Amino acid sequence: MKFIDLFAGIGGFRYGLEKASSKFKCEYSNEWDKYANQIYKKHYKECDIRDIRTVNTRDIPDHDLLCAGFPCQSFSIAGKRLGFEDTRGTMFFEIARIIRDKRPRYFLLENVKGLLSHNQGKTFQTILGVLSDLGYEYQWQVLNSKNFGVPQNRERVFIIGHLRETSRPEIFPIGESYTVLSKEKSAKQRIGARISSTIDARYGSLRNSGETYLHYIGGVIGKRDMWIKDNKQNSRNFSQGQRVYSSDGIASTIAGNAGGLGGKTGLYAIPVLTPDRKKKRQNGRRFKTNGEPAFTLTSQDRHGVFDGLKIRRLTPIECERLQGFPDDWTQDLSDTQRYKCLGNAVTTTVITEIGKLLIQAKEVNQL
Incomplete structure:
Protein backbone atom coordinates (compact mmCIF):
# COMPACT_ATOMS: atom_id res chain seq x y z
CA MET A 1 0.00 0.00 0.00
CA LYS A 2 1.60 3.24 -1.15
CA PHE A 3 1.33 6.13 1.28
CA ILE A 4 2.48 9.70 1.74
CA ASP A 5 3.59 11.19 5.04
CA LEU A 6 2.56 14.83 5.58
CA PHE A 7 3.63 16.91 8.58
CA ALA A 8 5.91 13.93 8.98
CA GLY A 9 7.81 15.05 12.08
CA ILE A 10 10.44 12.50 13.05
CA GLY A 11 8.70 9.68 11.21
CA GLY A 12 6.15 8.28 13.65
CA PHE A 13 3.57 7.39 11.00
CA ARG A 14 6.16 5.84 8.73
CA TYR A 15 7.88 3.89 11.48
CA GLY A 16 4.56 2.57 12.76
CA LEU A 17 3.20 1.57 9.36
CA GLU A 18 6.38 -0.09 8.16
CA LYS A 19 6.53 -2.01 11.42
CA ALA A 20 2.95 -3.15 10.85
CA SER A 21 3.64 -4.60 7.42
CA SER A 22 6.25 -4.66 4.68
CA LYS A 23 3.37 -3.96 2.29
CA PHE A 24 3.43 -0.29 3.26
CA LYS A 25 5.70 1.79 1.04
CA CYS A 26 6.25 5.52 1.51
CA GLU A 27 6.15 7.48 -1.76
CA TYR A 28 6.55 11.00 -0.41
CA SER A 29 7.17 12.78 2.90
CA ASN A 30 7.09 16.43 3.90
CA GLU A 31 8.26 18.18 7.09
CA TRP A 32 9.21 21.86 7.21
CA ASP A 33 10.76 21.92 10.72
CA LYS A 34 14.50 21.65 10.14
CA TYR A 35 15.21 19.64 13.29
CA ALA A 36 12.48 17.08 12.72
CA ASN A 37 13.40 16.93 9.03
CA GLN A 38 17.00 16.21 10.01
CA ILE A 39 15.96 13.17 12.03
CA TYR A 40 13.56 11.97 9.34
CA LYS A 41 16.28 12.14 6.70
CA LYS A 42 18.71 10.39 9.00
CA HIS A 43 16.47 7.33 9.10
CA TYR A 44 14.70 7.50 5.73
CA LYS A 45 17.12 9.47 3.52
CA GLU A 46 14.52 11.70 1.89
CA CYS A 47 12.02 14.26 3.17
CA ASP A 48 10.76 17.37 1.40
CA ILE A 49 11.44 20.39 3.62
CA ARG A 50 9.35 22.87 1.64
CA ASP A 51 6.36 24.57 3.20
CA ILE A 52 3.48 22.32 2.18
CA ARG A 53 1.55 25.42 1.09
CA THR A 54 4.06 25.92 -1.71
CA VAL A 55 4.02 22.32 -2.95
CA ASN A 56 2.14 21.72 -6.19
CA THR A 57 0.10 18.53 -6.03
CA ARG A 58 1.68 17.51 -9.35
CA ASP A 59 4.91 17.07 -7.37
CA ILE A 60 3.26 14.50 -5.10
CA PRO A 61 3.18 10.89 -6.37
CA ASP A 62 -0.06 8.96 -6.62
CA HIS A 63 -0.77 7.00 -3.46
CA ASP A 64 -3.31 4.77 -1.76
CA LEU A 65 -3.11 6.27 1.72
CA LEU A 66 -2.55 9.83 2.92
CA CYS A 67 -1.22 10.17 6.48
CA ALA A 68 -1.06 13.43 8.40
CA GLY A 69 -0.86 14.65 11.96
CA PHE A 70 -1.90 18.26 11.57
CA PRO A 71 -2.15 21.24 13.96
CA CYS A 72 -5.48 22.25 15.46
CA GLN A 73 -6.37 25.67 14.00
CA SER A 74 -9.45 27.85 13.94
CA PHE A 75 -11.19 28.48 10.65
CA SER A 76 -11.71 32.17 10.00
CA ILE A 77 -15.29 31.77 8.82
CA ALA A 78 -16.20 28.41 10.32
CA GLY A 79 -19.92 27.83 10.70
CA LYS A 80 -20.95 29.70 7.56
CA ARG A 81 -21.14 26.43 5.63
CA LEU A 82 -18.76 27.43 2.88
CA GLY A 83 -17.24 23.96 2.98
CA PHE A 84 -13.76 23.62 1.50
CA GLU A 85 -13.18 27.39 1.40
CA ASP A 86 -14.00 27.50 5.12
CA THR A 87 -10.61 25.97 5.83
CA ARG A 88 -8.42 28.22 3.68
CA GLY A 89 -5.30 29.43 5.49
CA THR A 90 -5.00 26.36 7.71
CA MET A 91 -2.91 23.23 7.44
CA PHE A 92 -6.07 21.15 7.09
CA PHE A 93 -6.80 23.12 3.92
CA GLU A 94 -3.53 21.78 2.49
CA ILE A 95 -4.52 18.23 3.39
CA ALA A 96 -7.93 18.71 1.79
CA ARG A 97 -6.30 20.24 -1.30
CA ILE A 98 -4.08 17.19 -1.76
CA ILE A 99 -6.96 14.78 -1.12
CA ARG A 100 -9.08 16.65 -3.67
CA ASP A 101 -6.40 16.55 -6.36
CA LYS A 102 -4.83 13.12 -5.75
CA ARG A 103 -7.94 11.15 -4.71
CA PRO A 104 -6.23 8.54 -2.49
CA ARG A 105 -8.39 5.59 -1.52
CA TYR A 106 -7.79 6.21 2.15
CA PHE A 107 -6.56 8.81 4.57
CA LEU A 108 -5.44 8.58 8.20
CA LEU A 109 -5.43 11.82 10.18
CA GLU A 110 -4.33 12.47 13.77
CA ASN A 111 -4.94 15.40 16.07
CA VAL A 112 -5.20 16.29 19.73
CA LYS A 113 -8.36 15.31 21.57
CA GLY A 114 -9.15 18.99 22.00
CA LEU A 115 -10.02 19.13 18.31
CA LEU A 116 -13.43 17.68 19.20
CA SER A 117 -14.35 20.67 21.36
CA HIS A 118 -12.28 23.33 19.59
CA ASN A 119 -14.37 26.43 18.84
CA GLN A 120 -17.43 24.77 20.40
CA GLY A 121 -17.03 21.79 18.09
CA LYS A 122 -17.31 23.86 14.91
CA THR A 123 -13.74 23.08 13.83
CA PHE A 124 -14.29 19.31 13.89
CA GLN A 125 -17.70 19.68 12.28
CA THR A 126 -16.18 21.69 9.44
CA ILE A 127 -13.40 19.14 8.91
CA LEU A 128 -15.84 16.25 8.68
CA GLY A 129 -18.08 18.26 6.36
CA VAL A 130 -15.21 19.01 4.00
CA LEU A 131 -14.11 15.37 3.92
CA SER A 132 -17.66 14.33 3.09
CA ASP A 133 -17.93 16.97 0.36
CA LEU A 134 -14.73 15.59 -1.17
CA GLY A 135 -16.45 12.22 -1.62
CA TYR A 136 -15.20 10.34 1.43
CA GLU A 137 -16.86 8.43 4.20
CA TYR A 138 -15.05 8.46 7.50
CA GLN A 139 -14.83 6.94 10.96
CA TRP A 140 -13.08 8.39 13.98
CA GLN A 141 -12.12 7.42 17.50
CA VAL A 142 -10.17 8.84 20.44
CA LEU A 143 -7.33 6.44 21.24
CA ASN A 144 -5.07 6.53 24.29
CA SER A 145 -1.44 5.49 23.88
CA LYS A 146 -1.53 3.72 27.25
CA ASN A 147 -3.74 1.06 25.66
CA PHE A 148 -1.16 0.25 22.99
CA GLY A 149 1.81 -1.08 24.89
CA VAL A 150 3.34 2.15 26.17
CA PRO A 151 2.60 3.59 29.63
CA GLN A 152 1.82 7.13 28.50
CA ASN A 153 -1.52 8.83 29.04
CA ARG A 154 -1.86 10.41 25.60
CA GLU A 155 -5.29 10.81 24.03
CA ARG A 156 -5.49 11.63 20.35
CA VAL A 157 -8.33 11.61 17.85
CA PHE A 158 -7.78 9.52 14.72
CA ILE A 159 -9.87 9.88 11.56
CA ILE A 160 -9.85 7.20 8.86
CA GLY A 161 -11.56 7.88 5.56
CA HIS A 162 -12.20 6.00 2.34
CA LEU A 163 -13.55 6.97 -1.06
CA ARG A 164 -17.30 6.57 -1.07
CA GLU A 165 -17.24 4.17 -4.02
CA THR A 166 -14.77 1.80 -2.32
CA SER A 167 -15.42 -0.81 0.34
CA ARG A 168 -15.36 0.46 3.91
CA PRO A 169 -12.34 -0.75 5.94
CA GLU A 170 -13.67 -1.70 9.37
CA ILE A 171 -11.03 -0.16 11.62
CA PHE A 172 -12.90 1.69 14.35
CA PRO A 173 -13.95 1.21 16.99
CA ILE A 174 -10.87 -0.57 18.20
CA GLY A 175 -12.18 -2.82 20.94
CA GLU A 176 -11.38 -3.31 24.59
CA SER A 177 -9.03 -6.18 23.76
CA TYR A 178 -6.28 -3.62 23.25
CA THR A 179 -6.53 -2.34 26.81
CA VAL A 180 -4.70 -5.39 28.15
CA LEU A 181 -1.54 -3.97 26.61
CA SER A 182 -1.60 -1.15 29.12
CA LYS A 183 -1.15 -3.65 31.93
CA GLU A 184 2.06 -5.13 30.60
CA LYS A 185 4.51 -2.53 31.80
CA SER A 186 4.66 0.44 34.12
CA ALA A 187 6.54 3.57 33.15
CA LYS A 188 9.52 2.35 35.15
CA GLN A 189 9.53 -1.04 33.42
CA ARG A 190 9.01 0.41 29.97
CA ILE A 191 11.83 2.91 30.13
CA GLY A 192 13.86 0.08 31.56
CA ALA A 193 17.28 -0.39 33.06
CA ARG A 194 18.72 2.63 31.32
CA ILE A 195 16.86 5.02 33.59
CA THR A 315 15.38 11.67 29.62
CA PRO A 316 15.06 11.88 25.82
CA ILE A 317 15.64 8.13 25.54
CA GLU A 318 12.85 7.46 27.99
CA CYS A 319 10.56 9.71 25.96
CA GLU A 320 11.53 7.82 22.81
CA ARG A 321 10.47 4.60 24.49
CA LEU A 322 7.18 6.09 25.66
CA GLN A 323 6.48 7.10 22.05
CA GLY A 324 7.43 3.67 20.71
CA PHE A 325 10.66 4.70 18.98
CA PRO A 326 13.98 2.85 19.26
CA ASP A 327 16.57 4.25 21.64
CA ASP A 328 18.54 7.24 20.32
CA TRP A 329 16.14 7.84 17.44
CA THR A 330 16.63 11.59 17.96
CA GLN A 331 20.16 11.53 19.35
CA ASP A 332 21.71 14.02 16.91
CA LEU A 333 19.64 16.91 18.29
CA SER A 334 19.98 18.95 21.46
CA ASP A 335 17.88 17.77 24.38
CA THR A 336 15.60 20.77 23.92
CA GLN A 337 14.84 19.82 20.32
CA ARG A 338 14.56 16.12 21.19
CA TYR A 339 11.85 16.87 23.75
CA LYS A 340 10.03 19.13 21.31
CA CYS A 341 10.14 16.65 18.44
CA LEU A 342 9.10 13.72 20.61
CA GLY A 343 6.29 15.72 22.18
CA ASN A 344 4.95 16.54 18.73
CA ALA A 345 5.28 12.98 17.44
CA VAL A 346 2.57 10.39 17.08
CA THR A 347 2.87 7.27 19.25
CA THR A 348 4.15 4.65 16.83
CA THR A 349 2.52 1.67 18.53
CA VAL A 350 -0.93 3.14 17.87
CA ILE A 351 -0.10 3.58 14.19
CA THR A 352 1.21 0.02 14.00
CA GLU A 353 -2.09 -1.41 15.25
CA ILE A 354 -4.11 0.74 12.86
CA GLY A 355 -1.77 -0.29 10.02
CA LYS A 356 -2.31 -3.97 10.76
CA LEU A 357 -6.07 -3.50 10.63
CA LEU A 358 -5.83 -1.59 7.35
CA ILE A 359 -3.84 -4.39 5.74
CA GLN A 360 -6.27 -6.99 7.07
CA ALA A 361 -9.23 -5.04 5.71
CA LYS A 362 -7.53 -4.65 2.35
CA GLU A 363 -6.84 -8.36 2.08
CA VAL A 364 -10.33 -9.41 3.21
CA ASN A 365 -12.13 -7.02 0.89
CA GLN A 366 -9.57 -7.14 -1.92
CA LEU A 367 -9.48 -3.36 -1.73
Whole structure:
Protein backbone atom coordinates (compact mmCIF):
# COMPACT_ATOMS: atom_id res chain seq x y z
CA MET A 1 0.00 0.00 0.00
CA LYS A 2 1.60 3.24 -1.15
CA PHE A 3 1.33 6.13 1.28
CA ILE A 4 2.48 9.70 1.74
CA ASP A 5 3.59 11.19 5.04
CA LEU A 6 2.56 14.83 5.58
CA PHE A 7 3.63 16.91 8.58
CA ALA A 8 5.91 13.93 8.98
CA GLY A 9 7.81 15.05 12.08
CA ILE A 10 10.44 12.50 13.05
CA GLY A 11 8.70 9.68 11.21
CA GLY A 12 6.15 8.28 13.65
CA PHE A 13 3.57 7.39 11.00
CA ARG A 14 6.16 5.84 8.73
CA TYR A 15 7.88 3.89 11.48
CA GLY A 16 4.56 2.57 12.76
CA LEU A 17 3.20 1.57 9.36
CA GLU A 18 6.38 -0.09 8.16
CA LYS A 19 6.53 -2.01 11.42
CA ALA A 20 2.95 -3.15 10.85
CA SER A 21 3.64 -4.60 7.42
CA SER A 22 6.25 -4.66 4.68
CA LYS A 23 3.37 -3.96 2.29
CA PHE A 24 3.43 -0.29 3.26
CA LYS A 25 5.70 1.79 1.04
CA CYS A 26 6.25 5.52 1.51
CA GLU A 27 6.15 7.48 -1.76
CA TYR A 28 6.55 11.00 -0.41
CA SER A 29 7.17 12.78 2.90
CA ASN A 30 7.09 16.43 3.90
CA GLU A 31 8.26 18.18 7.09
CA TRP A 32 9.21 21.86 7.21
CA ASP A 33 10.76 21.92 10.72
CA LYS A 34 14.50 21.65 10.14
CA TYR A 35 15.21 19.64 13.29
CA ALA A 36 12.48 17.08 12.72
CA ASN A 37 13.40 16.93 9.03
CA GLN A 38 17.00 16.21 10.01
CA ILE A 39 15.96 13.17 12.03
CA TYR A 40 13.56 11.97 9.34
CA LYS A 41 16.28 12.14 6.70
CA LYS A 42 18.71 10.39 9.00
CA HIS A 43 16.47 7.33 9.10
CA TYR A 44 14.70 7.50 5.73
CA LYS A 45 17.12 9.47 3.52
CA GLU A 46 14.52 11.70 1.89
CA CYS A 47 12.02 14.26 3.17
CA ASP A 48 10.76 17.37 1.40
CA ILE A 49 11.44 20.39 3.62
CA ARG A 50 9.35 22.87 1.64
CA ASP A 51 6.36 24.57 3.20
CA ILE A 52 3.48 22.32 2.18
CA ARG A 53 1.55 25.42 1.09
CA THR A 54 4.06 25.92 -1.71
CA VAL A 55 4.02 22.32 -2.95
CA ASN A 56 2.14 21.72 -6.19
CA THR A 57 0.10 18.53 -6.03
CA ARG A 58 1.68 17.51 -9.35
CA ASP A 59 4.91 17.07 -7.37
CA ILE A 60 3.26 14.50 -5.10
CA PRO A 61 3.18 10.89 -6.37
CA ASP A 62 -0.06 8.96 -6.62
CA HIS A 63 -0.77 7.00 -3.46
CA ASP A 64 -3.31 4.77 -1.76
CA LEU A 65 -3.11 6.27 1.72
CA LEU A 66 -2.55 9.83 2.92
CA CYS A 67 -1.22 10.17 6.48
CA ALA A 68 -1.06 13.43 8.40
CA GLY A 69 -0.86 14.65 11.96
CA PHE A 70 -1.90 18.26 11.57
CA PRO A 71 -2.15 21.24 13.96
CA CYS A 72 -5.48 22.25 15.46
CA GLN A 73 -6.37 25.67 14.00
CA SER A 74 -9.45 27.85 13.94
CA PHE A 75 -11.19 28.48 10.65
CA SER A 76 -11.71 32.17 10.00
CA ILE A 77 -15.29 31.77 8.82
CA ALA A 78 -16.20 28.41 10.32
CA GLY A 79 -19.92 27.83 10.70
CA LYS A 80 -20.95 29.70 7.56
CA ARG A 81 -21.14 26.43 5.63
CA LEU A 82 -18.76 27.43 2.88
CA GLY A 83 -17.24 23.96 2.98
CA PHE A 84 -13.76 23.62 1.50
CA GLU A 85 -13.18 27.39 1.40
CA ASP A 86 -14.00 27.50 5.12
CA THR A 87 -10.61 25.97 5.83
CA ARG A 88 -8.42 28.22 3.68
CA GLY A 89 -5.30 29.43 5.49
CA THR A 90 -5.00 26.36 7.71
CA MET A 91 -2.91 23.23 7.44
CA PHE A 92 -6.07 21.15 7.09
CA PHE A 93 -6.80 23.12 3.92
CA GLU A 94 -3.53 21.78 2.49
CA ILE A 95 -4.52 18.23 3.39
CA ALA A 96 -7.93 18.71 1.79
CA ARG A 97 -6.30 20.24 -1.30
CA ILE A 98 -4.08 17.19 -1.76
CA ILE A 99 -6.96 14.78 -1.12
CA ARG A 100 -9.08 16.65 -3.67
CA ASP A 101 -6.40 16.55 -6.36
CA LYS A 102 -4.83 13.12 -5.75
CA ARG A 103 -7.94 11.15 -4.71
CA PRO A 104 -6.23 8.54 -2.49
CA ARG A 105 -8.39 5.59 -1.52
CA TYR A 106 -7.79 6.21 2.15
CA PHE A 107 -6.56 8.81 4.57
CA LEU A 108 -5.44 8.58 8.20
CA LEU A 109 -5.43 11.82 10.18
CA GLU A 110 -4.33 12.47 13.77
CA ASN A 111 -4.94 15.40 16.07
CA VAL A 112 -5.20 16.29 19.73
CA LYS A 113 -8.36 15.31 21.57
CA GLY A 114 -9.15 18.99 22.00
CA LEU A 115 -10.02 19.13 18.31
CA LEU A 116 -13.43 17.68 19.20
CA SER A 117 -14.35 20.67 21.36
CA HIS A 118 -12.28 23.33 19.59
CA ASN A 119 -14.37 26.43 18.84
CA GLN A 120 -17.43 24.77 20.40
CA GLY A 121 -17.03 21.79 18.09
CA LYS A 122 -17.31 23.86 14.91
CA THR A 123 -13.74 23.08 13.83
CA PHE A 124 -14.29 19.31 13.89
CA GLN A 125 -17.70 19.68 12.28
CA THR A 126 -16.18 21.69 9.44
CA ILE A 127 -13.40 19.14 8.91
CA LEU A 128 -15.84 16.25 8.68
CA GLY A 129 -18.08 18.26 6.36
CA VAL A 130 -15.21 19.01 4.00
CA LEU A 131 -14.11 15.37 3.92
CA SER A 132 -17.66 14.33 3.09
CA ASP A 133 -17.93 16.97 0.36
CA LEU A 134 -14.73 15.59 -1.17
CA GLY A 135 -16.45 12.22 -1.62
CA TYR A 136 -15.20 10.34 1.43
CA GLU A 137 -16.86 8.43 4.20
CA TYR A 138 -15.05 8.46 7.50
CA GLN A 139 -14.83 6.94 10.96
CA TRP A 140 -13.08 8.39 13.98
CA GLN A 141 -12.12 7.42 17.50
CA VAL A 142 -10.17 8.84 20.44
CA LEU A 143 -7.33 6.44 21.24
CA ASN A 144 -5.07 6.53 24.29
CA SER A 145 -1.44 5.49 23.88
CA LYS A 146 -1.53 3.72 27.25
CA ASN A 147 -3.74 1.06 25.66
CA PHE A 148 -1.16 0.25 22.99
CA GLY A 149 1.81 -1.08 24.89
CA VAL A 150 3.34 2.15 26.17
CA PRO A 151 2.60 3.59 29.63
CA GLN A 152 1.82 7.13 28.50
CA ASN A 153 -1.52 8.83 29.04
CA ARG A 154 -1.86 10.41 25.60
CA GLU A 155 -5.29 10.81 24.03
CA ARG A 156 -5.49 11.63 20.35
CA VAL A 157 -8.33 11.61 17.85
CA PHE A 158 -7.78 9.52 14.72
CA ILE A 159 -9.87 9.88 11.56
CA ILE A 160 -9.85 7.20 8.86
CA GLY A 161 -11.56 7.88 5.56
CA HIS A 162 -12.20 6.00 2.34
CA LEU A 163 -13.55 6.97 -1.06
CA ARG A 164 -17.30 6.57 -1.07
CA GLU A 165 -17.24 4.17 -4.02
CA THR A 166 -14.77 1.80 -2.32
CA SER A 167 -15.42 -0.81 0.34
CA ARG A 168 -15.36 0.46 3.91
CA PRO A 169 -12.34 -0.75 5.94
CA GLU A 170 -13.67 -1.70 9.37
CA ILE A 171 -11.03 -0.16 11.62
CA PHE A 172 -12.90 1.69 14.35
CA PRO A 173 -13.95 1.21 16.99
CA ILE A 174 -10.87 -0.57 18.20
CA GLY A 175 -12.18 -2.82 20.94
CA GLU A 176 -11.38 -3.31 24.59
CA SER A 177 -9.03 -6.18 23.76
CA TYR A 178 -6.28 -3.62 23.25
CA THR A 179 -6.53 -2.34 26.81
CA VAL A 180 -4.70 -5.39 28.15
CA LEU A 181 -1.54 -3.97 26.61
CA SER A 182 -1.60 -1.15 29.12
CA LYS A 183 -1.15 -3.65 31.93
CA GLU A 184 2.06 -5.13 30.60
CA LYS A 185 4.51 -2.53 31.80
CA SER A 186 4.66 0.44 34.12
CA ALA A 187 6.54 3.57 33.15
CA LYS A 188 9.52 2.35 35.15
CA GLN A 189 9.53 -1.04 33.42
CA ARG A 190 9.01 0.41 29.97
CA ILE A 191 11.83 2.91 30.13
CA GLY A 192 13.86 0.08 31.56
CA ALA A 193 17.28 -0.39 33.06
CA ARG A 194 18.72 2.63 31.32
CA ILE A 195 16.86 5.02 33.59
CA SER A 196 19.40 7.70 34.30
CA SER A 197 20.59 8.33 37.83
CA THR A 198 23.25 10.83 36.84
CA ILE A 199 21.26 13.83 35.64
CA ASP A 200 21.74 16.74 38.01
CA ALA A 201 18.51 18.17 39.36
CA ARG A 202 19.25 21.74 38.42
CA TYR A 203 15.71 22.93 38.48
CA GLY A 204 15.74 24.57 41.92
CA SER A 205 13.02 24.20 44.53
CA LEU A 206 9.37 23.62 43.77
CA ARG A 207 8.53 26.05 46.54
CA ASN A 208 5.84 28.62 45.84
CA SER A 209 5.00 31.48 48.18
CA GLY A 210 2.35 30.59 50.72
CA GLU A 211 2.67 26.83 50.23
CA THR A 212 3.72 24.40 52.94
CA TYR A 213 5.96 21.59 51.77
CA LEU A 214 5.92 18.56 53.99
CA HIS A 215 7.53 15.61 52.33
CA TYR A 216 11.17 15.43 51.27
CA ILE A 217 12.14 13.08 48.48
CA GLY A 218 15.47 11.61 49.58
CA GLY A 219 18.37 10.18 47.65
CA VAL A 220 21.25 11.47 45.58
CA ILE A 221 19.60 14.17 43.50
CA GLY A 222 22.47 16.30 42.31
CA LYS A 223 23.37 19.85 43.22
CA ARG A 224 20.07 21.03 44.62
CA ASP A 225 17.43 19.42 46.79
CA MET A 226 13.90 19.16 45.48
CA TRP A 227 10.74 19.29 47.58
CA ILE A 228 7.19 18.29 46.80
CA LYS A 229 3.89 18.98 48.45
CA ASP A 230 2.68 15.94 50.37
CA ASN A 231 -1.00 16.45 49.62
CA LYS A 232 -2.57 14.75 46.60
CA GLN A 233 -5.82 16.68 47.07
CA ASN A 234 -4.02 19.88 46.17
CA SER A 235 -2.30 18.48 43.10
CA ARG A 236 -4.68 20.52 40.96
CA ASN A 237 -2.79 23.62 42.10
CA PHE A 238 0.26 22.48 40.19
CA SER A 239 0.86 22.46 36.48
CA GLN A 240 2.35 19.36 34.85
CA GLY A 241 5.71 21.08 35.12
CA GLN A 242 5.45 21.05 38.92
CA ARG A 243 3.75 17.75 39.70
CA VAL A 244 5.85 14.78 40.75
CA TYR A 245 4.66 11.39 39.51
CA SER A 246 5.46 7.86 40.56
CA SER A 247 7.42 5.87 37.99
CA ASP A 248 5.29 2.81 38.80
CA GLY A 249 2.28 4.12 36.93
CA ILE A 250 1.36 5.63 33.57
CA ALA A 251 3.43 8.56 32.35
CA SER A 252 1.79 11.91 31.69
CA THR A 253 1.48 13.17 28.13
CA ILE A 254 4.79 14.18 26.55
CA ALA A 255 4.32 17.72 25.27
CA GLY A 256 6.24 19.46 22.53
CA ASN A 257 5.78 22.94 23.94
CA ALA A 258 5.19 23.29 27.67
CA GLY A 259 6.73 25.27 30.49
CA GLY A 260 7.71 24.50 34.06
CA LEU A 261 10.39 22.32 35.55
CA GLY A 262 8.96 19.18 34.01
CA GLY A 263 6.55 20.75 31.58
CA LYS A 264 7.43 18.61 28.59
CA THR A 265 7.62 15.24 30.34
CA GLY A 266 6.39 15.61 33.91
CA LEU A 267 8.60 15.09 36.96
CA TYR A 268 9.11 11.59 38.34
CA ALA A 269 10.33 10.20 41.65
CA ILE A 270 12.69 7.47 40.50
CA PRO A 271 15.03 5.20 42.53
CA VAL A 272 18.61 6.38 42.35
CA LEU A 273 19.98 2.99 41.39
CA THR A 274 18.97 1.39 38.14
CA PRO A 275 17.11 -1.93 38.50
CA ASP A 276 19.86 -4.07 36.99
CA ARG A 277 22.40 -2.82 39.56
CA LYS A 278 20.44 -3.47 42.71
CA LYS A 279 22.47 -6.50 43.73
CA LYS A 280 25.76 -5.65 42.09
CA ARG A 281 28.94 -4.36 43.64
CA GLN A 282 30.76 -1.26 42.54
CA ASN A 283 34.53 -1.32 42.99
CA GLY A 284 34.08 -4.44 45.10
CA ARG A 285 31.68 -2.81 47.58
CA ARG A 286 27.98 -3.24 48.12
CA PHE A 287 25.59 -0.37 47.94
CA LYS A 288 24.41 0.93 51.28
CA THR A 289 20.82 0.77 52.43
CA ASN A 290 19.05 3.72 53.98
CA GLY A 291 20.32 4.54 57.47
CA GLU A 292 23.83 3.17 56.96
CA PRO A 293 26.88 5.43 56.68
CA ALA A 294 27.68 6.21 53.08
CA PHE A 295 30.92 5.33 51.36
CA THR A 296 33.34 8.12 50.54
CA LEU A 297 32.23 9.76 47.32
CA THR A 298 34.73 10.15 44.52
CA SER A 299 34.39 11.75 41.13
CA GLN A 300 34.69 8.37 39.45
CA ASP A 301 32.54 6.36 41.85
CA ARG A 302 29.23 7.87 42.89
CA HIS A 303 27.32 5.82 45.40
CA GLY A 304 23.72 6.06 46.40
CA VAL A 305 21.15 4.95 48.90
CA PHE A 306 19.12 2.13 47.40
CA ASP A 307 15.69 3.25 48.53
CA GLY A 308 16.30 6.91 47.85
CA LEU A 309 14.28 8.71 45.23
CA LYS A 310 15.29 11.38 42.79
CA ILE A 311 12.99 13.93 41.24
CA ARG A 312 13.75 14.59 37.61
CA ARG A 313 12.14 14.83 34.25
CA LEU A 314 12.33 11.95 31.82
CA THR A 315 15.38 11.67 29.62
CA PRO A 316 15.06 11.88 25.82
CA ILE A 317 15.64 8.13 25.54
CA GLU A 318 12.85 7.46 27.99
CA CYS A 319 10.56 9.71 25.96
CA GLU A 320 11.53 7.82 22.81
CA ARG A 321 10.47 4.60 24.49
CA LEU A 322 7.18 6.09 25.66
CA GLN A 323 6.48 7.10 22.05
CA GLY A 324 7.43 3.67 20.71
CA PHE A 325 10.66 4.70 18.98
CA PRO A 326 13.98 2.85 19.26
CA ASP A 327 16.57 4.25 21.64
CA ASP A 328 18.54 7.24 20.32
CA TRP A 329 16.14 7.84 17.44
CA THR A 330 16.63 11.59 17.96
CA GLN A 331 20.16 11.53 19.35
CA ASP A 332 21.71 14.02 16.91
CA LEU A 333 19.64 16.91 18.29
CA SER A 334 19.98 18.95 21.46
CA ASP A 335 17.88 17.77 24.38
CA THR A 336 15.60 20.77 23.92
CA GLN A 337 14.84 19.82 20.32
CA ARG A 338 14.56 16.12 21.19
CA TYR A 339 11.85 16.87 23.75
CA LYS A 340 10.03 19.13 21.31
CA CYS A 341 10.14 16.65 18.44
CA LEU A 342 9.10 13.72 20.61
CA GLY A 343 6.29 15.72 22.18
CA ASN A 344 4.95 16.54 18.73
CA ALA A 345 5.28 12.98 17.44
CA VAL A 346 2.57 10.39 17.08
CA THR A 347 2.87 7.27 19.25
CA THR A 348 4.15 4.65 16.83
CA THR A 349 2.52 1.67 18.53
CA VAL A 350 -0.93 3.14 17.87
CA ILE A 351 -0.10 3.58 14.19
CA THR A 352 1.21 0.02 14.00
CA GLU A 353 -2.09 -1.41 15.25
CA ILE A 354 -4.11 0.74 12.86
CA GLY A 355 -1.77 -0.29 10.02
CA LYS A 356 -2.31 -3.97 10.76
CA LEU A 357 -6.07 -3.50 10.63
CA LEU A 358 -5.83 -1.59 7.35
CA ILE A 359 -3.84 -4.39 5.74
CA GLN A 360 -6.27 -6.99 7.07
CA ALA A 361 -9.23 -5.04 5.71
CA LYS A 362 -7.53 -4.65 2.35
CA GLU A 363 -6.84 -8.36 2.08
CA VAL A 364 -10.33 -9.41 3.21
CA ASN A 365 -12.13 -7.02 0.89
CA GLN A 366 -9.57 -7.14 -1.92
CA LEU A 367 -9.48 -3.36 -1.73
